[in-house]
Amino acid sequence: MALYALVDANNFYASCEKIFDPALADTPLVVLSNNDGCIVARSAEAKALGIPMGAPMHQWQAFCDAHGVISKSSNYTLYGDMSARMLSILQDMCPQVESYSIDESFLDLAGYADARAYGLRIRQRLQQDIKITCGVGIGATKTLAKFANHLAKKQAEFAGVCQLSASTCARTQALMAAYPVAEVWGVGRQLSARLQADGVETVLDLARCDPLAIQQRYGIVLAKTVRELRGEPCLTLEDVGRPKQQIIASRSFGTTITDPNAIKAAISHHVSRAAEKLRAQQGQCAHLYVMLRTNPFREQDTQYRRSILVPLAQASADTGLLLAAAMRGLKQIFVPGLRYHKCGVMLGEISPVGQQQTDLFAPVDDPKRLRLMGLMDRINRDQGAGTLQFASTQLSNTWQMRTGNRSPRYTTCWDELPIAYA
DNA sequence: TCTGGGGTCCTAGGACCC
DNA sequence: TCTGGGGTCCTAGGACCC
Numbered sequence A: 001m002a003l004y005a006l007v008d009a010n011n012f013y014a015s016c017e018k019i020f021d022p023a024l025a026d027t028p029l030v031v032l033s034n035n036d037g038c039i040v041a042r043s044a045e046a047k048a049l050g051i052p053m054g055a056p057m058h059q060w061q062a063f064c065d066a067h068g069v070i071s072k073s074s075n076y077t078l079y080g081d082m083s084a085r086m087l088s089i090l091q092d093m094c095p096q097v098e099s100y101s102i103d104e105s106f107l108d109l110a111g112y113a114d115a116r117a118y119g120l121r122i123r124q125r126l127q128q129d130i131k132i133t134c135g136v137g138i139g140a141t142k143t144l145a146k147f148a149n150h151l152a153k154k155q156a157e158f159a160g161v162c163q164l165s166a167s168t169c170a171r172t173q174a175l176m177a178a179y180p181v182a183e184v185w186g187v188g189r190q191l192s193a194r195l196q197a198d199g200v201e202t203v204l205d206l207a208r209c210d211p212l213a214i215q216q217r218y219g220i221v222l223a224k225t226v227r228e229l230r231g232e233p234c235l236t237l238e239d240v241g242r243p244k245q246q247i248i249a250s251r252s253f254g255t256t257i258t259d260p261n262a263i264k265a266a267i268s269h270h271v272s273r274a275a276e277k278l279r280a281q282q283g284q285c286a287h288l289y290v291m292l293r294t295n296p297f298r299e300q301d302t303q304y305r306r307s308i309l310v311p312l313a314q315a316s317a318d319t320g321l322l323l324a325a326a327m328r329g330l331k332q333i334f335v336p337g338l339r340y341h342k343c344g345v346m347l348g349e350i351s352p353v354g355q356q357q358t359d360l361f362a363p364v365d366d367p368k369r370l371r372l373m374g375l376m377d378r379i380n381r382d383q384g385a386g387t388l389q390f391a392s393t394q395l396s397n398t399w400q401m402r403t404g405n406r407s408p409r410y411t412t413c414w415d416e417l418p419i420a421y422a
Numbered sequence B, C: 001t002c003t004g005g006g007g008t009c010c011t012a013g014g015a016c017c018c
Helices: A012-019 A044-048 A057-066 A076-093 A115-130 A142-154 A170-177 A189-197 A203-207 A211-218 A220-229 A260-280 A319-333 A367-383 A391-395
Strands: A004-009 A029-032 A039-042 A070-073 A097-101 A104-108 A134-139 A161-163 A247-257 A283-294 A305-316 A340-352
Touching (some): A004 A142, A029 A057, A039 A044, A076 A097, A076 A104, A076 A115, A115 A161, A142 A161, A170 A203, A247 A260, A247 A283, A260 A340
Antiparallel strands (some): A004 A104, A029 A039, A247 A340, A283 A340
16 A cells, blocks of 8 residues: 655745744744745745745835845755755655655655654654754655645644545545645646636545546646545655756846846856756756746836757767857847846756767767866865856856845855854 | 746647658 | 648647745
8 A cells, every 4th residue: 555755844945044043033034036036935924924925025025124024035055955954864764755845755654554653753853853844744645645745734733744544535525625626736827727617626626537537638647636636646756866857057137138248158157057967967968958038027128038959969068068059059049139137058868978879989078078077066066166167157247146135054164154152 | 126946747739751 | 633641759838846
């Protein structure tokens, strides 16, 4: 009998900020996206004030000022490190763990006699060791575990850990009937609007649909979701270390950009970051996309949005080669005179280095160049990102993003460790 | 003035082939 | 004059997730 748990940290980014700054303990707090653009995390107090997820900060600035809400620029170095600590505790407690996102992991609990008691222990341990409060949802499928997790957080009687029994059980059905279909994992805005138009309003309504009819009308993905809601597993735990199939590096500019050199510099920067990630997973890519666009929210501006695929003559992980390819692509899609807002690159068709294609004569990266790249990565890791860079990155820095109020990197940087006074 | 970034999977439609 | 249809591969884009 399959049994999955989903462990999900509450208000993760906001909690990370609060752990290291006790003065923020009972203060409403929001964490902002890059460029301090959107609200991407809220503390419990900020949620209670009615601040919505994803809202543009500039629309809420006055409200936050009036209600004493503290805002923080995002500090991904800190959140990433806390996430790794959380994962290692979970791996210590359970042999089968899939890290699903920065603050969520699925656990395979098949064969555990008292899964709920185990969930409570996990919750206690995370609370005790790293001061992170999480919800635990347990069910026969990942989709049910997701829903259970939602219940664990929303309904106080579960004390943070909810185990759903079979979807045929009356109690489970009552819970499913109490939540809108949009709460189901995999049902977003578009799908929930269509489903509601078809009379499928609650989670229970969807669970009662015929999977084949759903497949006809909505496709295979939603059909799997229906099966999962009915207790039939369609999704399994995925390997933690699975290499990425595509690697994206992109950013909005801190300000509108028209200067082609600034865009070249930004693209160079993104290529460098993406190639670093590619080498970190011992990969090489056979093509890359270059993406460029104007600001869709500025309706008064001429809108433009293009991406272009640049195939490489050989699969490569060499920043220099990738830079040259990206510049060729950029040249093709850059239109002078527009007010640009964001650009990026995506590496695709990724394969492991060394697993060569069948063509004996296919060129491969020069080993000397790869050693140089490895050295560059090590220096940048030890001495700080950007210590060694390709020159095109330096053409301009006007595109850099804004960060108003980032907290210290408490756990990963010697100069920024928190200080405790006894 | 100011609206994120990084992923996965699926599908529609065009190009091409026989 | 009459001018098919099915399969496959590829790509762009859309939906979803956090």
